[in-house]
Amino acid sequence: MAANRRPDERLRDVSRRMILDRTAGLLVRQGYGATSLRDIAQACDMKAGSLYYHFESKDALVEEIMTEGVNRVEASVLKALEGAAGAPPLDRIRIAMEVHLKTLHDKSDYGSAHIRCFAHVPADIRNRLRSNRARYEEVWTRLLSEARAAGEIAGDIDLHTLKFAIIGMMNWTLEWRMPSGLRPEQMADQFFRVTFDGARPR
Amino acid sequence: MAANRRPDERLRDVSRRMILDRTAGLLVRQGYGATSLRDIAQACDMKAGSLYYHFESKDALVEEIMTEGVNRVEASVLKALEGAAGAPPLDRIRIAMEVHLKTLHDKSDYGSAHIRCFAHVPADIRNRLRSNRARYEEVWTRLLSEARAAGEIAGDIDLHTLKFAIIGMMNWTLEWRMPSGLRPEQMADQFFRVTFDGARPR
DNA sequence: GCAAAATTATAACAATCGTTAGGTAGAAAA
DNA sequence: TTTTCTACCTAACGATTGTTATAATTTTGC
Secondary structure, three states, X not given: OOOXXXXXXXXXXXXXXXXXXXXXXXXXXXXXXXXXXXXXXXXXXXXXXXXXXXXXXXXXXXXXXXXXXXXXXXXXXXXXXXXXOOOOHHHHHXXXXXXXXXXXXXXXXXXXXXXXXXXXXXXXXXXXXXXXXHHHHHHHHHHHHHHHHOOOOOOOOOHHHHHHHHHHHHHHHHHOOOOOOOOHHHHHHHHHHHHHHOOOOO | OOOOOOOOOOHHHHHHHHHHHHHHHHHHHHOOOOOOHHHXXXXXXXXXXXXXXXXXXXXXXXXXXXXXXXXXXXXXXXXXXXXXXXXXXXXHHHHHHHHHHHHHOOOOOHHHHHHHXXXXXXXXXXXXXXXXXXXXXXXXXXXXXXXXXXXXXXXXXOHHHHHHXXXXXXXXXXXXXXXXXXXHHHHHHHHHHHHHHOOOOO
8 A cells, every 4th residue: 555655754654653543533432342453454454463563562552542642632731821821820721621622522533532441441551541641630730729829719619629520521522422513612611611600690 | 159138039139130230340440341251250259151041141231230320320319309399490400419429429330330331332232321311411401491590590601511511520520530538429519619609719 | 677675464373252052959849 | 759940050152352473565775
């Protein structure tokens, strides 16, 4: 297969990226256990054995996808926050929400694969992924701490719970099945409004 | 194995319940794909073939657990709501939150198994489970509609999004790994406060 | 165009999967 | 006691799993 590719990138890299991309899609739709190497190979127009030229094992392939899943979200959020360095804490939080949701719902499946498969992946992988998760969660811990320091969060709100509430409602959007038609920016807007202003009329 | 049992319940029922209970635990911890019938049998001090005396197939066993998962949560919530029939809409929502969280975090694993495994279970099972989910979600749709009718929810809040936000943050508590030490009632309290009053100081 | 290197295919392996048929031990019923 | 039924076991089945060694095929460098 002679795919179009820039002369400076090796076929190796193209195939490797394709395998990662398509496997991520299968992981999201079928889960870790139900996605066999033969499924993956078929999705890549290859044979199962050939995958071992690119990856040491199925688990190594899956782990790379899931690690990249968190890393992509974190990188997007951090980049957006750099662009809003001096902004008020609550604005920064709203931006982080929007970027998190946008990244989760873009056409790539890395972030979704991480969220969907985390609980079902072998224990040793899961343990290594935990540190990734923890590192990204610290971004939110920091955002919320800054908002509190600025007096923007009431004293009786537990920041730890608030962090999980925000992350939880965002990640759960992957379970939305209906044709909600809501775009990530609109979700972020609603989520921000609910979380900080409250659903009650003021 | 002659376990203690009331004379009017057959050993059949006891074993069946034990299989359901322990399989639910395995599903939560390992996922659908990684939980084999031999795993299940071992957890029940039985052999794999014997499971077919009680269940028609692995999928029938799993489906029963996951169906019961939603049904238990729904039944608990509905019962609690009956007990608070005349209460203000927002109080009823707070009660529903508390019971939902309590049921998810009690010692049985049916609800958690449903949430954890839904995305990875065979498609035909998932399709049948969808109607269960939908029926329970209607409880929340109704709760929120009543609150809006009572003027307790601001006009620019999308009820559909709010519903998923609440359910999402509650179900995501299953992913909390840390020793948060927070009891379900405290989670419910925090979630209710954030969702309806907002994290901002008033 | 030719040799070397890079990439994929082939074909099998041991292990494990869900499932089934037939057998067995013990309790209940007669 | 004898018979019947209940609950489980044994042992295997075909299919599928991740994985590997080896062979075939492209692609690249000269």
